[in-house]
Structure formats: C-alpha cells, structure tokens
Amino acid sequence: MSNVEFSPSLMTMDLDKFKEQITFLNKQVGSYHIDIMDGHYVPNITLSPWFIEEVRKISSLPMSAHLMVKDPSFWVQQLITLKCEWICMHAEVLDGLAFRLIDQIQDAGLKAGVVLNPETPIEVIFPYIERLDKITIMTVDPGFAGQRFIESTLDKITALRELRVEKDYRYVIEMDGSSNRQSFKRIDQAGPDIYIVGRSGLFGLDESIETSWDMMVQDYQEMTGKCLG
Template sequence: MCRGRKCKRNNTSELVDGVTTSPTIISKENNGFVEDKQIMRKVEFSPSLMTMDLDKFKEQITFLNNHVDSYHIDIMDGHYVPNITLSPWFIEEVRKISDLPMSAHLMVTDPSFWVQQLIDLKCEWICMHAEVLDGLAFRLIDQIHDAGLKAGVVLNPETPIETIFPYIELVDKITIMTVDPGFAGQRFIESTLDKIVALRELREEKGYQYVIEMDGSSSRKTFKRIDEAGPDIYIVGRSGLFGLDEDIEKSWEIMCNDYEDMTGKVIS
C-alpha cells in the first residue's frame, strides 16, 4: 500500500508549544485504514549516508530527496573513533543533487578544525560530541550561530545529559547515541532511551527549543521502544533502511511498513 509514500514529502509542519508537529504521522486503525487524522508529533527520518550504496549514489539520493527531511553525514577522524568515513567533500557532492538540509555528525577529537570547513560549506546542522567540547562549547556554538547555522551536541551512550547542562539552552539539536559511535550494524543500547525521555521532559518544563535525535540501530527490532521514548528525528542506517533491499524504493517501503507495524502509526 502506497499511503502517499511515493508522493513528495509533506511540508506543512508547524510549531506547537515548541515541538514541531505535522500531519505526517497519523494513527492507524486495526484494519489498516486511516481514520484518525489528529495532528501528532512529527517524526523525521534522516538517512545515515555512510551506510548507503555508493555504486547507487545518484539513484538513492534522487529517490530519498522526495521522502526524507534531511541527510545525516558521519565525519570521523580515525582518532575519536577507530574508523574514517565521510568528509566535507562528500557534502559538496550531495549538494549537487539535493537541496535538503544536511547534518554533520563530527566524531573527531578536534571539532574546531572541522567546524569552519562545515561553515564554509553552509552545512545546515553542525553536531559535535559533548565529550570533546570541554573549554570549547560556547565558542564553537557561537561560531556556528554567527554563521546562521544550527548547532547540535551528541552524547555517547555513557555520557549523562547533565554534561551539557551549562549550554543546553543554546543548542538546536541533541543527539543521543544508541550505539557506540563509529560503525554501522552494532547492538542497540536500550538504557540510552531514558535520556531521550528525560530530554523531552526537560524541554517541556524549561521551554527549551532543541530537537531530539536518536542515532544507531533503529530498525524493525527497535522502532517500538524508540517510539515510546519519543525522539523527533530517527537516523536510519544499514539496519533500518539501506540494508533491507538493493532497491532503495523497496527498502523505503519495507522501512515504512516496519515502522507502522511496530508503532501503529502511519507514515504518509
């Protein structure tokens, strides 16, 4: 069943009480027909492009341009994590065929070195690990904001949310790693979901404006538990999207069905 998935993505989001909402996700009746059209919290899917099939770069990006809200670009330096993946150059390549916002996830020991390069590329979201921001957080967040871009902070599974309290009201996005950073296809760390719940409660209580993202191993196996925690953005990588089929259109259809089966919500 298409349920509008092959149509251009819905752009009618609005902000209610600081939380982005849109009719994109709607309740599903048992018989599979959509009845309840109440507006619910919008959930975004952001593909992690380090897990895409580079042989099919143009085909996959062209398809996803009409179905997702942003792209997740993992940049690693081989030191902060024992891997090297995408780079600012890759962002330039995606830009040639997409006007969607891009979110750079910096898994690097020296974020200062990378932030200016990403600013020069006008990368819409620049996300830095909290664990390497000590003594740099305010300067780098200001630098990103002064360039008219959005600043994000990423927390490893072991990092408590209290670590970012000194600057939490300044950040536009908080990403909770639900796997150890560095690789696709790792085991989901369930206890990290408590941080998503806590960040939602804190946002409501204090009126903060950040969006909450989860990153790592979101798939049929974990959609239900993630949905209960309630992030705004799901990073989908190999386990939830690209690894499902060689054909991106089929992968997307399977991912939508998986999400709907496990959460009872419809992606239209």
C-alpha cells in the same frame, strides 16, 4: 499519525548507486545525516566535508554533520564555509570549547548540536543546553554500523523531552544507532523527533532503494501502530 522524521545516514548507503538513491530519497526525507570520522576519536575514517559538496550537486535538502572527531574546531569552519545546515559535535570533546563553537556556528546562521555517547549523562551539557538547536543521543557506541541497540539510552531521550517542555528549550531530539524493526517500538515510546536510519533500518533491506523505503515504513507502522505523515 506520527510526525517523526527519518534522516538517512549516508555513510551506510550504496555508493555505487549514489545518484539513484539520493534522487529517490530527496522526495521522501527532510534531511541527510553525514558522519565525519577522523580515525582518532573513533578508529574509522568515513565521509568528509567534500562529500557534502557532492550531495549538494543533486540535493537541496538540509544536511546534518555528525563530527566524530577529536578536534571539532578544525572541522567546524570547513562546514560553516559549506553552509552545512546542522553541525553536531560530541559533548565528550567540548570541554573548554562549547560556548565558542556554538556561537561560531550560530553566528554564521547555522544550527549547533551536540551528541552524547551511550555512557554520557545529559547533565554534562546542562551549562549550555539552552543554546542548543539539536541534541543527538547515541543508542550504540559511535564509529561502527550494525551494533547492538542499547535500550537504556532511551531514558535520556525521555528526560530531554520532559526538560524541553519544562524549560521551554528549543532543541530537537535525535537518536542515532540501530534504528530498525526490532527497536522502532521502544524508540517511539521514548519520543525523539528524528530517527537516524542506516543499514539495518533502511539501506540493507533490499537492493532497490524504493523497496527498502517501503519496507522501512511498513516496519515502523507495524511496530508502533502509527502511520507516517
């Protein structure tokens, strides 16, 4: 039996079926993944803190904001005000900001995370790794759905899992990007705690969210040989 968590990336959901899909997923998942893009760090502009307010109207589940932005300071306080449970910032833009922003988030009773791009080594976050609640490994380049899975990124997940045991760190490990039938087995072998699932792994499998969920679970179980539970 597997204890991994699947966290849907709401950027890839069918917004025409917003209430229907969230209502169903509320009974299946433990959290939601909210991509916030500023059009500068990545060229797209997607969800915003406003979207979190809309989800809260029909869900009490924790939400994790993934800040794909050039100026995380601008967004962090907005998310703290909304009491977004997880606030995750790209390590690549945290030089000179990391300790202050992590403290700001955690002092508010929320959880702080960092995200690493495929080419960013885990050593970059070693100065503050012991403070982190979550580390997200991008298994695709950030900013676009439907990209090719970068298998070499899984080595970072394995290394972080081993380091967590060795140093007794508290962070959870999350993977983000092209989590689907073709990659489930390789991801499972690396051993993250949380899988972000989007269009290719969940929302794009069928027009019905119920059928899509069942297909995703079947894909995971067939490819890994593990039952979810």
